[in-house]
Amino acid sequence: MEDYIYSFSSFLVRSRVSVNLFLSQFEPLALLLALLLTLLVARVLHSLFSVIHDKGLKDTLLGLFMSSFKLIPGGKSYIDAEKQKIVDKWQSGSKSKRDEWRTELPTTGFGEGIIEDMKDAKSKDVDWKGKCSGTVYIGGSESEGHFSLISEACSMFQHTNPLHLDVFQSVGRFEAEVVAMTADLLGSKEKASGGQVRGNMTSGETESILFAVKTSRDYMKMKTGITKPEMVIAESAHSAYDKAAQYFNIKLRSVPVNKEFKADVKAIRQHINRNTIMIVGSAPGFPHGIIDPIEELGKLADSYGICFHVDLCLGGFVLPFARKLGYQIPPFDFTVKGVTSVSIDVHKYGLAPKGTSVVLYRNHEIRKFSNSINL
Known part of the structure; x- marks a missing residue:
């Protein structure tokens, strides 16, 4: 030794x-x-x-190339000029129409003539019925009766204020019923969901997603103490997550989809760290109409103890019925362990008027953070 x-x-x-x-x-x-x-x-x-x-390597190399190109004399000017050409082309079609728009209050009122003016303007809109998928989700001759029903209902409640439910009790009742029925479609009464699904109505997909992200941020701060939150999404996810990241000061990690254009579970796992508060899945995603592997993502979120939001805004009122009709639909709702929130648009295939959506949470413990003030 x-x-x-x-x-x-x-x-x-x-x-x-x-x-x-x-x-x-x-x-x-x-x-x-x-x-x-x-x-x-x-x-x-x-x-x-x-x-x-x-x-990713591809986006990084492209970014380096664009940055280097701008350093070349005239490079930045060339890029700016090309961008401006696109903007000018887009604006040229509507500039002449905008010149006719009023920009000041009229000195005298229109009286009943305002209705005729509105009818004339509307007559120049595109004939969209049955032709514009993803714009208005009700179309065809059989929809006329439904339009009349919606118009009558809207006119009946258009002067109510949902902030004062002690006055407009009917509005509170109807919102609660819409939330409960929507939750029922998404497995709220199944044993696997825990039977405590809660939620509220919003004005559309973006607001529902914003609510879910904000709620997840505050819930995870309480649960784990995370003060520099991050979330991981597939690049096929809705643009509302980018907005939410900016609004709520969350670092966004966007990862490429796999060869099947689905959220890449392995890639998402690689981006999860100690500051991750949530991951996201779509059923289906808007770019490709493909359902992400919700069950696998749920297991991943559960294993890390983080939130998992499922974007059902497009398919929420289709998939439950397709499943009942015998189609092989992969798990996508609250019966999937790990799913903490879901967004679903009633104004899409729920056939409500534009500006109607629902956001749901697995339980009240998560739901209560949607109303918290925690910047």
């Missing part, structure tokens, strides 16, 4: 002498500059790999 210790000590002494001899060839200033340069290169490489990790 003593021989081993002596040999090891001799090795250390010889190594130290060799290092000193090597360093003695350089001036102290040169050594300092070399150290600083090494640290700088390491920092640049670390930043580069972080960007590649967040955005």
Whole structure:
């Protein structure tokens, strides 16, 4: 043992002498500059790999190319000019129409003539019925009776204020019924859901998603103490998540979809860290109409103890009925373990007028953070 210790000590002494001899060839200033340069290169490489990790190699290389192109004399001007061409082309079609728009209050009222003016303007709209998928979700000759029903209902309640439910009790009742019936479609009464699904109505998909993200942020802050929240989404997710990230100061990590255009569970897992508050799945996503692997994402979220929002805005009033008709629909609702919130648009295939959506939460413990003030 003593021989081993002596040999090891001799090795250390010889190594130290060799290092000193090597360093003695350089001036102290040169050594300092070399150290600083090494640290700088390491920092640049670390930043580069972080960007590649967040955005992917393709997007990173494209970004570097565009940045480099702008450094070339005239490069930035060329890009700006091309952008302006697109904007001008888009605006040229509506500029002449906008010139006819009123920009000041009229000196005299229109009286009954305002209705004729509105009818004339509406007559110039595109004939969309049965032709514009994804614009208005009710169409065809059989829808006329439904339109009349909606118009009568809207005119009956258009002057109510849902903020004052003690006055407009009927509005509170109808909202509660819509939420309850929607939750029932999405498994609220199934044992796997826990039987405590709660929610509220909103003005549309964007607001429902904003509510879900804000609620998840505040819930996770209470649960884990996260103060620098992040969320992970597939690049096929709705643009409302980008808005939510900006509004609520959340770092957004967007990852590419897999070869089947579904959310890549493995890629999402790689982006989860100690600041992750939630992940997102779509059933289906708007770009491709494909259902993400909700069950796998639910298991992933549950294993990390984070929130999982399912965007059912497009398919929420289709998938439950398709499943009942015998179609092989993969799990997508609150029966999936790990799902903490769901958004579903009633104004799409729920056939309500535009501006009607529902956001649901697995239980009241999560739901109560939708009304909390926690910036």
